[in-house]
Amino acid sequence: MPSSLFKGIVIGGKWWTNSNSPFSLAGGTGSGLGSLLSEVVHERFRKAARLSIVVAAGDTGDVAVQSYNACLSLSHLVESSDAIVVLENNYYIKVAKKYHKMERPTLHDLNSLIVKDLVTLFLPCHRITEKGSSSSSVIYDRSG
Numbered sequence: 001m002p003s004s005l006f007k008g009i010v011i012g013g014k015w016w017t018n019s020n021s022p023f024s025l026a027g028g029t030g031s032g033l034g035s036l037l038s039e040v041v042h043e044r045f046r047k048a049a050r051l052s053i054v055v056a057a058g059d060t061g062d063v064a065v066q067s068y069n070a071c072l073s074l075s076h077l078v079e080s081s082d083a084i085v086v087l088e089n090n091y092y093i094k095v096a097k098k099y100h101k102m103e104r105p106t107l108h109d110l111n112s113l114i115v116k117d118l119v120t121l122f123l124p125c126h127r128i129t130e131k132g133s134s135s136s137s138v139i140y141d142r143s144g
Contacts, residue, residue, distance in 0.1 A: 019045070020053060021050075022055075023055070024054070025055065026057035027070075038077055038080045039079075039080045041080070042081075050081045051085065052077045052085070054085070055087045056087065089110060093105055093110065
């Protein structure tokens with residue numbers, strides 16, 4: 001049973017406060033396993049905050065049924081997640097080509113751009129302005 005396996009991994013589970021689950025929506029193992037883990041966390045740790053971070057595939061992909069897989073995964077995530085962050089490969093491909101001058105961005109290039117965006121989501125930085133007030137600031141430079 002998946003929940004007993006997961007319980008064994010998270011020793012006892014008494015102090016579990018949140019869950020961040022990143023995975024692909026396109027298909028294969030990622031969308032199915034990611035959805036299953038989200039459901040198990042939802043069942044076992046009802047009070048824990050559950051955030052799912054999903055990457056939607058591009059217009060063309062390796063999996064013929066990627067749109068169907070995405071719909072199935074999202075339907076499960078809506079029920080088992082408190083929030084869902086949806087990232088799109090197409091957006092990051094455009095950013096890589098336009099702003100970083102990459103002709104054919106690799107998966108590693110796209111993942112690096114995604115991580116930079118997620119860092120600003122999870123680790124916002126504050127700085128003191130000249131007038132002494134605090135303001136949010138990004139902690140990386142997208143241009144380089």
